[in-house]
Amino acid sequence: MCKELEEYVKESEKKVKILTYINLIEKGALNVDEAARYADMSVKELKKEAKRLGASL
16 A cells, blocks of 8 residues: 555655646746656656647647
């Protein structure tokens, strides 16, 4: 149970982080390349995660 909870928290934190970067991109504060770098992801991975979360870049 503890392991499942840890994974849930980790996934939730990742989701919040990605959504925050998407928001910053939409506001023009970051570009996609910068956001991907800050998220330690490739641009392709960031776009894939955004799509999974219901956002588009």
